[in-house]
Amino acid sequence: xxxxKPATGQFKTELSDTKAALHVVNxxxxxxxxxxxxxxxxxxxxxxxxxILGSSGSGKSTLxxxxxxxxxxxxxxxxxxxxxxxxxxxxxxxxxxxxLRINLGMVFQTFNLWLHKTVLENIVEAPIHVLGLSKAxxxxxxxxxxxxxxxxxxxxAYPSQLSGGQQQRIAIARALAMEPEILLFDEPTSALDxxxxxxxxxxxxxxxxxxxTMLIVxxxxxxxxxxxxxxxxxxxxxxxxxxxxxxxxxxxSSPRVRxxxxxxxxxxxx
Amino acid sequence: MTLLQxxxxxxxxxxxxxxxxxxxxxxxxxxxxxxGAMAKVNGIGALRWLADGYTTIVRGIPELLIILILYFxxxxxxxxxxxxxxxxxxxxxxxxxxxxxFGAYATEVFRAALLAVPRSQIEAAHALALSRxxxxxxxxxxxxxxxxxxxxxxxxxxxxKDTALISVVGLEDLMRKASVAAGATHDPLTFYLIAAALxxxxxxxxxxxxxxxxxxxxxxxxxxx
Ligand SMILES: Nc1ncnc2c1ncn2[C@@H]1O[C@H](COP(=O)(O)OP(=O)(O)OP(=O)(O)O)[C@@H](O)[C@H]1O
Ligand SMILES: [Mg+2]
Numbered sequence: 072x073x074x075x076k077p078a079t080g081q082f083k084t085e086l087s088d089t090k091a092a093l094h095v096v097n098x099x100x101x102x103x104x105x106x107x108x109x110x111x112x113x114x115x116x117x118x119x120x121x122x123i124l125g126s127s128g129s130g131k132s133t134l135x136x137x138x139x140x141x142x143x144x145x146x147x148x149x150x151x152x153x154x155x156x157x158x159x160x161x162x163x164x165x166x167x168x169x170x171l172r173i174n175l176g177m178v179f180q181t182f183n184l185w186l187h188k189t190v191l192e193n194i195v196e197a198p199i200h201v202l203g204l205s206k207a208x209x210x211x212x213x214x215x216x217x218x219x220x221x222x223x224x225x226x227x228a229y230p231s232q233l234s235g236g237q238q239q240r241i242a243i244a245r246a247l248a249m250e251p252e253i254l255l256f257d258e259p260t261s262a263l264d265x266x267x268x269x270x271x272x273x274x275x276x277x278x279x280x281x282x283x284t285m286l287i288v289x290x291x292x293x294x295x296x297x298x299x300x301x302x303x304x305x306x307x308x309x310x311x312x313x314x315x316x317x318x319x320x321x322x323x324s325s326p327r328v329r330x331x332x333x334x335x336x337x338x339x340x341x
Numbered sequence: 342m343t344l345l346q347x348x349x350x351x352x353x354x355x356x357x358x359x360x361x362x363x364x365x366x367x368x369x370x371x372x373x374x375x376x377g378a379m380a381k382v383n384g385i386g387a388l389r390w391l392a393d394g395y396t397t398i399v400r401g402i403p404e405l406l407i408i409l410i411l412y413f414x415x416x417x418x419x420x421x422x423x424x425x426x427x428x429x430x431x432x433x434x435x436x437x438x439x440x441x442x443f444g445a446y447a448t449e450v451f452r453a454a455l456l457a458v459p460r461s462q463i464e465a466a467h468a469l470a471l472s473r474x475x476x477x478x479x480x481x482x483x484x485x486x487x488x489x490x491x492x493x494x495x496x497x498x499x500x501x502k503d504t505a506l507i508s509v510v511g512l513e514d515l516m517r518k519a520s521v522a523a524g525a526t527h528d529p530l531t532f533y534l535i536a537a538a539l540x541x542x543x544x545x546x547x548x549x550x551x552x553x554x555x556x557x558x559x560x561x562x563x564x565x566x
Contacts, residue, residue: 141468170470172469173470175468179464179465179468181461183462184465185479185484186484187483187484187560196471229560229561230561231561232561249469249470
């Protein structure tokens with residue numbers, strides 16, 4: 072049962088014991104009887120780029136979706152550094168959830184740009200209505216981001232007029248426009264034609280180089296290896312193995328990880 | 342004035358009344374329909390139950406009967422309430438009855454339209470910390486129009502024509518003016534044809550307007566050639 076705490080207008084600002092950008096403690100998520108995230112804890116420091124790997128159904132998407140309460144977790148704590156907003160599952164009001172969401176930019180596998188709005192409108196809506204930016208400020212910010220993702224000439228296009236790769240770069244710009252502390256990517260290139268994957272990965276790589284804190288669920292092993300400083304491998308809702316990319320890819324200790332890696336490599340040869 | 346044996350002005354006045362009743366009922370009915378749809382889709386137990394009862398009852402009874410029941414029921418209720426005989430204004434009664442009818446059918450149209458908005462579009466709004474109200478206004482409402490418009494268009498045509506039913510409770514609408522003129526001049530065919538031509542004009546113009554609205558609501562959905 073999820074208890075909704077009455078809105079007090081104040082967020083809990085207890086001091087976290089870590090200075091981590093993101094600190095997840097004992098997160099649990101059940102769908103009916105099925106427990107999908109089983110007491111998972113994870114810490115991301117400022118500037119960490121963590122790739123989350125795991126086979127289908129291991130709970131990667133659910134983990135990301137629990138962090139911003141698209142799926143309310145059943146148990147656990149989520150701390151976002153800096154402002155130290157605490158979202159305690161089971162006692163979290165809408166204001167706290169929104170404060171959490173402002174700090175967690177989400178990029179979906181299927182982009183999810185609003186189809187009835189132009190590229191520019193997609194980017195400015197949330198900054199105007201949530202952050203209270205003026206139209207002029209929001210547009211300025213949007214134009215800068217469009218330059219950054221290399222799509223300034225598409226500002227007045229509708230999503231349906233763009234390729235998947237272009238839509239995903241706009242979706243990244245839309246998330247960035249909220250200036251979130253942390254970016255969450257859920258298989259950002261899985262829905263793309265192979266020739267469009269590179270452009271999107273380039274944008275994500277540039278964000279990593281800027282020192283942004285990111286959690287990336289991906290099946291692009293080479294990319295994960297190059298861009299991240301840590302790999303987390305999920306198995307049945309728990310962290311099976313984690314470590315720096317070199318150690319993870321070269322000397323995984325878990326047989327499951329070894330099996331996963333070899334099956335993925337086979338996939339590439341085909 | 343010999344135009345239509347002096348009944349021209351009357352017919353025009355009736356046509357204007359018809360349009361006024363229809364347009365007022367449309368606006369109010371859309372509001373009722375949106376509320377009904379939200380009650381059905383998001384509502385808690387009692388609200389949903391209420392909305393289900395409303396649409397089931399209204400859609401299961403002939404419009405003419407609803408109009409009569411609301412008109413005479415309204416008279417009885419107001420008389421009891423105020424302690425003296427009150428005759429309900431035909432215009433108000435007509436708008437009320439047509440709003441109730443239109444609202445019930447619109448509830449179903451909007452309900453289907455609400456459910457047709459893809460979950461992913463709404464999740465994108467939530468992920469950007471947009472509140473429920475903002476998500477509804479910025480994402481759900483504009484997208485559900487696209488799904489609702491064809492159905493609403495049909496309901497509007499029905500509504501326009503159903504205004505003729507209100508003449509039974511004395512509304513001086515196009516239908517009533519035409520039948521008065523028909524009786525007075527002993528030339529019913531002419532006046533009923535004129536009335537028919539006017540209804541047809543209104544509905545045809547509506548169809549054109551509707552096509553334009555649908556085009557606008559489809560913005561960004563079709564890939565432009
Ligand atoms: N809304 C839901 N209702 C019920 N079960 C769900 C729901 N969402 C996910 N699941 C289940 O939770 C498990 C984990 O799903 P999840 O989508 O997190 O996996 P994943 O690791 O992202 O897989 P993939 O690589 O295929 O995207 C699966 O067994 C899935 O069927
Ligand atoms: Mg997934």
